[in-house]
Amino acid sequence: MILVLAESALELVPRELWRHPAVLADARRRGKRPGEILLDRARHHPAMSGLVDAERRGRPDIVHQVLLVFQYSLHTRRGMGRAYIHTRDGYVIAVDPRARIPKNYNNFVSLVEQLYALGRVPPRGEPLMELRREGLGDLLGELGGRWVVFHESGSRKPLYEIGVDVLNSVVVVGGFPHGDFENRWLLERAAARYSLGEESLDAAQVVCRAVAAAEAAAGLV
Template identity: 60%
Template sequence: MMLVLAESSLELVPPEIWRHPAVLRDAERRGKKPGEILLDRARHHGAMLGLKDAERRGRPDIVHMCMLAFQYSPLNLAGRGSMAVHTIRDVVVRARPDVRPPKNYNNFVGLMEQLLSLGRVPAEGEPLMTAEAKDLRSLLEEAGGRWVVLHERGRRVDPLELGRLLADSVVVVGGFPHGDFKNAWLLEEAEGVYRIGDRPLDAWQVVSKAVTLAEIALGLI
């Protein structure tokens, strides 16, 4: 499985709100510039009120949970998966399969701030994670141009059948809290659109269940 977390709610604080008191206070407390800290609704709610598309932004916790669910999974540890995070700002973050992201949220935030500022971590030597400007279409083309999407309006199929399918596919999951993909072609051109269960699920629940179903199919659990 190659997991693509699409249009993910991960970005540095944009210039429009660098001067907002909530942002200045947070940056100062952490000894950074406003443009060097992650946009985080839990800290910058007031500052985000005037932002375009605000309801889809400022949720790095979603990316954190999805990365943990994937990177620490038996699927990834067995070398049977890879993951790319495409962001709402058309940046693609990739981690080496052996990367163990920080489990502590605040440590993860610090790491993402360094990654999005520098384009890589660590700053010197062999990179463990990279960030580069790239749109979703280019990412999916590079991955072979065929993908399936997990989406609440997709088809519900037998979970074991779904697991076998996911194990060998590029699997796209939305990395944002609400609403739909802005890239409408993503669903239209997909080889299949599936859902897991009948209730809307958080992105990381979808990732976690997709990975578990693939692990069953591959005999890893």
């Protein structure tokens, strides 16, 4: 299974917030410039009130939770998985299946900030995470142009029925906290849309179920 976490709420603090006291204090405390730190609602809430689309931004913890579930799964540890994080501002992070994502959130944030600064981590040797400017359409085209989407309005099927498809497909899940995909074509052109019920679940919960379905189909569990 290739996972694409789409429109993820991950970005550096945008320029218009660099001078806000909440951002300046956080940057100073961490010994960095405001433009070098990740936007995080938990730390920058007062600064985000006037930000366009604020309710869908500043949630690196969603990406962290998803990567912990995905990277440490049996399926990925056996080399059957690969994750790509597409961000709402047009970047793609390619994650090597061997990348050991820091379990501590603060360490994860520092790693991603290093990735934004250098374009890759670690700085030397084989990269475990690489950052590039790329849109969602180009990424999905590069991955073969066929994908399935997890979405509340998709068809509801038992996990054992979708396992083989999930295992062998590019699987798209939204990496944002509220609302729906802005790229509507993602749903319209998907080979299949799978629902886990009408109630909205956290992205990590959805990825956990997709991984479980894929692992069962692969005979790993």
